[in-house]
Amino acid sequence: MAFKMRPACAQAPLEVPHFHRWEAASGDPVALFYRVPGGFLLRFPDRGDFTVELEPRAICCTPTPEVSKTVISAVYSNQVLPLLASHDGELVLHASATVGPQGALAFLGKSGRGKSTLAAAFARAGYPFLTDDGLWLEQAGEDYLAKPGRPDVRLWPDSGTAIVAGCAGRESADWIEKDRFGSDPSLPFHNQPARLRAVYVLGEGMGEDPAILRLSPLEAVNEITKYAFILDVEDRSRHRDHFERVVRLVQMVDCFSLDYPRKFESLPQLITAVLEHASSEMEAHPR
C-alpha cells in the first residue's frame, strides 16, 4: 500500500460535511470522516488529515504544523490502519488488552476513558499488555484471538508519572501529546496472539468501588459496535457483515461492563477485582 507524507499544513474547513465522527469522553471530536472522490478523508483535529484512496490502495497524510512524527505514526498505526482493516472485513476494536492467567482481557472505551492506563497498570503488576489501543481480533475455530499491537503504551503525563514512573499521581496539566513508554521488563509486552476470554466495557467512573456486570447479548452487541473501527458506517453491506462478526464474537466471548473510580491509588484493587472476576466467570461458565 502506497503511503505519502505531504508538507505540514493547517486544517482548513472542508466544503463537504462529515458523515461520521468519533468523540472523546469529553465530547470533543477525535476524528471526522469525509467522502472524497475515490475514497475518504479522515481528519484528526490538531493532528492531521489522511486521504485514503481505495483503488488502488494509497494513503496520503498532511500533518498539522505542530504535530510530531511520533503522533502521526501513532494515529496512522492505531486509527487509520484499523479503519482500513475493518473496511476489508477485519474486526478491530477501540480497546486495550492485557494477558491474565486465563487469557486476554479486553477493555473497551472512548478516548480518555482509561484504556491505556489500564494496560500499563496491569503490565506494571506483571500481566503483559497486548495493545494499549486498537485491538485486532481473529476468529480461530470456536475462539477469538487477540493479536499483539505496537509494543508501547501512550499515556497522558499524569498516568505516566503515576504508573510507569512509580510516583504518586499529580493534578493534570494542559498537554498536547501523550508520552510514549516502550515495553521493557517492568512494562512487559505480550508479543503473541492470546485467546480472548472476556471483554470489559469501561464506564464513566461514577462509583466508589469497582462494579462489574454481565452484559445482555443486545447490550454487548451495541457496546462492541460502538467501539469497533468502522470506516463507512453508511455502507449497508459492510454494516451487515460487521454485524455478523460482532454477533459471532458475542456468542463466543463473555462481555461485561466495568465501572471504577478513576484514582491511581485504586488501580491495584481494580486489577485484583478484574482478575478474580475473570477467573470466577471462567470457572462458572467454561467455554
Add this chain to the structure above:
Amino acid sequence: MAEDGQLNRLASEVQLSPDVVVREVGDETILLNLASGTYYGLDPVGARFLSLIEQGHSPMQARDALLKLYEVGPAVLDRDLAALLDDLFLNGIVKAEN
C-alpha cells in the same frame, strides 16, 4: 378480554422489513435495522412471534400459534403482542404488507 384496538392491530397484515437482519445470540434475538443502524432485542416469545411473521403468518395467526405453545391467557397475550407489534413498527422492524 382483549381490547378491540389490540385485536385490530393484530388483524393487520405485516411483513418483516427487508432492511432487517435477524440473529440469535444466547436466549436473545438481536435485530439490526440497516436503514437506521439501530439494534433491537427480542426475548424468546417475541422472537417466536417475529419468526412466524417472517414465515408469512399474519399477526393473528402467529398469536393463535403462540396461545397453543405458551401457558398464557389470551387477553394478556393480545395486550403484549399488540404492544410488541407497535414497537416493531416504530423501530422499522416490520411494515404493513402491500
